Amino acid sequence: MQSTAGEILDLERYTTEVATAAQSASRVLSTVEGALKNRWLRRAAERIREKTPEIVAANQLDVQAAPGFGLNAAAIDRLTLTPSRLLSVAEALEQIAMLTDPVGEVIEGSIRPNGLRVARVRAPLGVVFFIYESRPNVTVDAAAICVKSGNAVILRGGKEAFHSNQVLHRVLSDALVEVGLPRDCVQLVSTTDRQAVGHFLRMSDKISVTIPRGGKSLIERVAAEARMPVIKHFDGICHVYVDRLADQAMAREIVVNSKCQRPGVCNAAECLLVHAEIAAEFLPAVGRDLVARGVELRCCARSHVLLPGSRLATEEDFHTEFLDLIMAVRVVEDLEQAITHIDSHSSHHTDAIVTNDLQAAERFLAAVDSSAVMVNASTRFNDGGELGLGAEIGISTDKFHARGPCGLRELTTYKYMVRGSGQIRS
Amino acid sequence: MQSTAGEILDLERYTTEVATAAQSASRVLSTVEGALKNRWLRRAAERIREKTPEIVAANQLDVQAAPGFGLNAAAIDRLTLTPSRLLSVAEALEQIAMLTDPVGEVIEGSIRPNGLRVARVRAPLGVVFFIYESRPNVTVDAAAICVKSGNAVILRGGKEAFHSNQVLHRVLSDALVEVGLPRDCVQLVSTTDRQAVGHFLRMSDKISVTIPRGGKSLIERVAAEARMPVIKHFDGICHVYVDRLADQAMAREIVVNSKCQRPGVCNAAECLLVHAEIAAEFLPAVGRDLVARGVELRCCARSHVLLPGSRLATEEDFHTEFLDLIMAVRVVEDLEQAITHIDSHSSHHTDAIVTNDLQAAERFLAAVDSSAVMVNASTRFNDGGELGLGAEIGISTDKFHARGPCGLRELTTYKYMVRGSGQIRS
Numbered sequence: 063m064q065s066t067a068g069e070i071l072d073l074e075r076y077t078t079e080v081a082t083a084a085q086s087a088s089r090v091l092s093t094v095e096g097a098l099k100n101r102w103l104r105r106a107a108e109r110i111r112e113k114t115p116e117i118v119a120a121n122q123l124d125v126q127a128a129p130g131f132g133l134n135a136a137a138i139d140r141l142t143l144t145p146s147r148l149l150s151v152a153e154a155l156e157q158i159a160m161l162t163d164p165v166g167e168v169i170e171g172s173i174r175p176n177g178l179r180v181a182r183v184r185a186p187l188g189v190v191f192f193i194y195e196s197r198p199n200v201t202v203d204a205a206a207i208c209v210k211s212g213n214a215v216i217l218r219g220g221k222e223a224f225h226s227n228q229v230l231h232r233v234l235s236d237a238l239v240e241v242g243l244p245r246d247c248v249q250l251v252s253t254t255d256r257q258a259v260g261h262f263l264r265m266s267d268k269i270s271v272t273i274p275r276g277g278k279s280l281i282e283r284v285a286a287e288a289r290m291p292v293i294k295h296f297d298g299i300c301h302v303y304v305d306r307l308a309d310q311a312m313a314r315e316i317v318v319n320s321k322c323q324r325p326g327v328c329n330a331a332e333c334l335l336v337h338a339e340i341a342a343e344f345l346p347a348v349g350r351d352l353v354a355r356g357v358e359l360r361c362c363a364r365s366h367v368l369l370p371g372s373r374l375a376t377e378e379d380f381h382t383e384f385l386d387l388i389m390a391v392r393v394v395e396d397l398e399q400a401i402t403h404i405d406s407h408s409s410h411h412t413d414a415i416v417t418n419d420l421q422a423a424e425r426f427l428a429a430v431d432s433s434a435v436m437v438n439a440s441t442r443f444n445d446g447g448e449l450g451l452g453a454e455i456g457i458s459t460d461k462f463h464a465r466g467p468c469g470l471r472e473l474t475t476y477k478y479m480v481r482g483s484g485q486i487r488s
Numbered sequence: 489m490q491s492t493a494g495e496i497l498d499l500e501r502y503t504t505e506v507a508t509a510a511q512s513a514s515r516v517l518s519t520v521e522g523a524l525k526n527r528w529l530r531r532a533a534e535r536i537r538e539k540t541p542e543i544v545a546a547n548q549l550d551v552q553a554a555p556g557f558g559l560n561a562a563a564i565d566r567l568t569l570t571p572s573r574l575l576s577v578a579e580a581l582e583q584i585a586m587l588t589d590p591v592g593e594v595i596e597g598s599i600r601p602n603g604l605r606v607a608r609v610r611a612p613l614g615v616v617f618f619i620y621e622s623r624p625n626v627t628v629d630a631a632a633i634c635v636k637s638g639n640a641v642i643l644r645g646g647k648e649a650f651h652s653n654q655v656l657h658r659v660l661s662d663a664l665v666e667v668g669l670p671r672d673c674v675q676l677v678s679t680t681d682r683q684a685v686g687h688f689l690r691m692s693d694k695i696s697v698t699i700p701r702g703g704k705s706l707i708e709r710v711a712a713e714a715r716m717p718v719i720k721h722f723d724g725i726c727h728v729y730v731d732r733l734a735d736q737a738m739a740r741e742i743v744v745n746s747k748c749q750r751p752g753v754c755n756a757a758e759c760l761l762v763h764a765e766i767a768a769e770f771l772p773a774v775g776r777d778l779v780a781r782g783v784e785l786r787c788c789a790r791s792h793v794l795l796p797g798s799r800l801a802t803e804e805d806f807h808t809e810f811l812d813l814i815m816a817v818r819v820v821e822d823l824e825q826a827i828t829h830i831d832s833h834s835s836h837h838t839d840a841i842v843t844n845d846l847q848a849a850e851r852f853l854a855a856v857d858s859s860a861v862m863v864n865a866s867t868r869f870n871d872g873g874e875l876g877l878g879a880e881i882g883i884s885t886d887k888f889h890a891r892g893p894c895g896l897r898e899l900t901t902y903k904y905m906v907r908g909s910g911q912i913r914s
Binding site: 089092093166172174178180185187188270271291309312315316318319323405423427428429431432433434435436437438439440442443444448449450460461462463465466475476477478479480481482483484485486487488 | 515518519592598600604606611613614696697717735738741742744745749831849853854855857858859860861862863864865866868869870874875876886887888889891892901902903904905906907908909910911912913914
């Protein structure tokens, strides 16, 4: 796998040029008016509608090559761009244009006793390096979110979507030039050589943040190699805890929705915890609901007895992100045992309690250390759109900088603007 | 320098025990009432007053050993604790007790169309690993800021302050136990073996953030080795730009204050930029002010001519944090050249413009990408106390998570608290 020295030198030069161009573009972009960024978003949406046949044709090349890359039917479906899906992509751009510009937002401000007027003001991060896999609509979404938040972006898509990404990138950059923004605000890495990624990950002087979106091994590699901050999106091992005083009909709906509405995503629930006092009544009922939807139940000894046809769970099952119609089930003595279980088993993504006990709800909200903590609602609501962020580039499982859905605001920093009238320090 | 395997194993066990205890303590601390944390701060202040003779005696051991560690007179002065300095340390604790608790602050909240009540709420980060050098009062400040913001802290002080830190730490932890908080909320690493630091830096599952405060080599080592986020405090290469329409009397005061009020700190100015149109009038005047205060001027060719007795600057001088009575001087054609110079030479810590031209001020504020951008004020105001943060654990030169002064709020994350009434996703 060792490349020759010549190839490495070329890659190094190429990646340096891309990052330098991104940095220059970001300097222009950081101070342009919001209206110009919105004009780009709307123009890009129009161009996607105009160029739909061309985009679909390029996408077909990727779809035809997909089995050769080992993609299964579900992955090929996610890769496929149809005219109606492209309409949604264009609409998403227009929706992002309507969101409030985060740049320049005064987060807070005050006048100091010496008369200095201090404002903490939102500013772009600079350059985002975004690494992602198959779905080509992400190319457009990510570019839109980065540019709207004032950042230049370097997109590194997967080889499976190579042709689709090329044509979508051309549409986006032609629209940039058309409205008078630097073309290099959005760059697509033109090689899928994995060593190029390594070069970018060392450029902490030019790239402000790297966002990997894909499998765990990709994220781990990026986190280990990157010399700049990384926003990581790891596992979602999410819990629903049904408390003693839960409305049991509501609890059944929330458990079923959290598990089954879209089992393959990170905010789907993987584990059900039930208070011992209601287990004998609640578990058989919710068990029937879940089994009717094809869910396999992997149970602790106490819940296993109450759920005929279920299998005994291993300890490993309580640490697993199934992403499938499988659910671990455990009976807990009380709220505190539920919190302790979640503390040691949750991936701190999303955890929910179903209860009508106000003290229990407040204790759960305060003690559970996850990006979203839900009371009487499905775990599936931990999502940028559902929580009101408008658009998201991923869901962070980090606690630093961005936690949970990562929208426009999460791609910004802030600076202190201090206005005086000659103040000096004594 | 290779230790034996036995010693490495012991260090690994020791550091793991410390980090595990910190994590347990942080879980308790994260949900205690603010009043309890404030009671600890006030009790610790009282104990410092009570134990002043004991603390001063321990400090004297460090002061006596200091020449052996190569500390110069200024460093020994910073190391020394006198009764009056300890009074200030105790008062600082009482001031931190009066600050608003950041934990639980509702940053924003709204009701979604489906009735979900969404709140973004401040929460502690967890465990802070704080590495610092000589000044023992930092032991108390850092512990206070971390605990007040709901975080457990692992303190790793320098060998020069070993005895002082031991006794101060005992005072702080006795006060923790006295008010009913876990003793392990504040731990002091009992070895100054540098390998212990390496062990801690790998524990990203237990330590949420590492904050190194000290020389550049320390920060670089920590940034390279840490597997968790690091809040870095690098150089302050700060600029004052005097614009064409500046009030020149004000400009002279701001330049002198920025350079001379405390030349050894990060927010002191290192470079003066002057608009070409006023250079012939302004430079000789400000030059006299600076030279009268013992400042050595290192000038570009154009300013050199206007400043008799100055020396010609090298390119390196414009990239240097002097931390001394030395100032680089350059004449620029206009505002844009000043911005370009700052963009390529500043460490993005603090940069100031002196001008009465509103458009120039606004352009400078928007275009200069530094943690604090000042208009008509000294660079020395980029400081937690001066900007109204109340207390700070350092000044971040990063753009990610915390930028500029790092106070209570900067040691927190947030989580989404979502309160529903049975909502599920369709």
